Amino acid sequence: MSVSTVTKEQFKSFVAALVNSDQKVVGVQAKDDKFAFGELTDADALRLDYDVTILPPKKYVLPQKETLMNFEVAGAAKTVCPDEKMVLLGVHPYDMVAINQMDELFSQGEYDTHYMNRRDNITIIVCDVVTPSENVFASSMNTATCDSGYDILLTDIGDRFVVEAATEKGEALVKTINGAKEAAAADTDKRKAVQEKNIASLNKHTLECKPSDLPDLLEKAYDHPVWEEKAKLCYSCGSCNQVCPTCYCFDVQDEVNWDLKTGSRCRSWDGCLLSNFATVAGNHNFRENRADRFRHRLYRKGKYVPGKIDGQIACVGCGRCISACTSKIANPVEIYNTLMEKA
Template sequence: MRIIAEKDFENFVNGLIARDDREVVGVQSRNSHYVFDDLEDAKDLALDYDVTILPPKKYLMPQTEAILEYEKKKGDFSMEPLLEVEPRIIIGIHPYDLIAIQQMDKVFSDTYEDEYYLDRRKECILIGVNMQNVSDRSFAASMGTATTDSGYDLMLTDLGDKYAVEIGSSKGSDLLENAKTRNASSEEVEKVEEVKRRVKEKFEKELEFSPKELPTLLDQNYENMNFWEENSETCYSCGTCNLVCPTCYCFDVEDVNEITMDSGKRVRRWDGCLLEGFAVVAGGENFRDNRAERYRHRYMRKGKYIYDRYGDIACVGCGRCASQCIPDIADPCRVYNDMKEMEAE
């Protein structure tokens, strides 16, 4: 663990910005909300934020991207893959988002290796920050994601007039090489651990049982359509809960032709299982056209399906879905607690 003074940290970040080999993004305040955005000055960083609107996955899996272009010329048809990789440093990632990225790494390197995601991931340096403030809709402490010991290249902890910096990889070590740092004292190491302990006490929302019980609980309530219909009654099927989620990775693919029909691009963009057309297949059949079934699928995916395949609960408790849902029916903490309470009655 290293220690860097606040002013030296600013100089370190501004030095990264001044380099031309990597884009630097960080958490900043925008109209009373927090976002990951291009960073122009270290003073713009807001590392005491509670939660960002969108997770940092948007830099690894863009909302929209062209994956190939095609052209027909004089009877010949050609296709050329497109893969734009911007080397990038992301500053200010909370532990729950780092854990979400680790889940995404598993998904995109599974049976089919997605080079579009993986190439961006290889060229990305992740600088995490331990939380100081907590969103009122977050329950990350219950999910074991309020802190993490992995998934970062560097991890920052605010100690007042200085930052403690934990090094998680050789990329992080190399990045820190030219920064003015010193070794942490035993007292400073203990202070970091104290910060991590204290942040867990700041969460007001909590899952009232172990998340390890979720796969079994959901399996037992899969056919309980009264529960799913009652909870999804006011759902708009807008898909916002999917789109702000740090572990959702579904996408749609569309060929976009030029008006001449002689050329075009294949584009993929974020998709979500709450959207009415998500499960439409060839011939127009929709095998999940019922709103309650789509609603159920979202919770099953978070608490059981991903667990069955990878051993991870795919809800990291960030609270984004709950805070962005207009009818306020997307809160996993409430839904899971209600399900558990109903089972106990």
């Protein structure tokens, strides 16, 4: 696959052409003093220098709410299969790692056709981080850079971008960039310098162990007092779940229309910190206690999900939960480091 360089003007022309094509283009844009992924209608609005987005790009592979099928109460049902093509522009490496994890989780065991169809229709353009966010700790989680999942990798090297095509889809898109030139060794050296700087510096919080040590650390920490201590301050608002790129839990409900003859089966995001997350038939809640729910989130990230996907830790260090938690108790690094102190 090719590695090219393009000037910023050439790249902007490429984005303008994409925006004017019949393909949906989603990119990062300013939203007051923050940033958000949204449909891009103007190439000038794209901000590849953003620090972090309010919500991760997960919302495009696993929407907040989606219809899985429409049905008639009498019995007939028809699956709704997503088929919209989309270019997702400006995904940071840690968010790409999170999508890669979800790709594994949704394709292993029960293959999730809805998720995988949507994923197959998305072309992802990752961009290396230019501006670190106030709470990022991707360096601690080995996610400051990524080497798979994307179709194109962009790196800002000052006056130009280095553009690496990683798939056939990516290569086809790169071919449409007018003026793209094969990257010179000096340009790929600059890219390496940007990536090495990010590997060292996207670390506003430092995890005091290797991510791969977390499952064993948690194995011994089930009754640690930190769960009760922190949970006393938890509002069970679920914000830490909602903003997390690796939280993928969902609820499925049948919604019957006003005609009482037709309806839809919908799935929507759920969150393990919400008080009724673990409520099952008969109104039994097997995680009624706030501390149990608080602990579950950290176990899920550091032990349960890694057990499903070959040891990969389901926290990519984006720092969004730290910023979103009004109680200032959601920082995974702070909690894992506390477990080490008192282990």
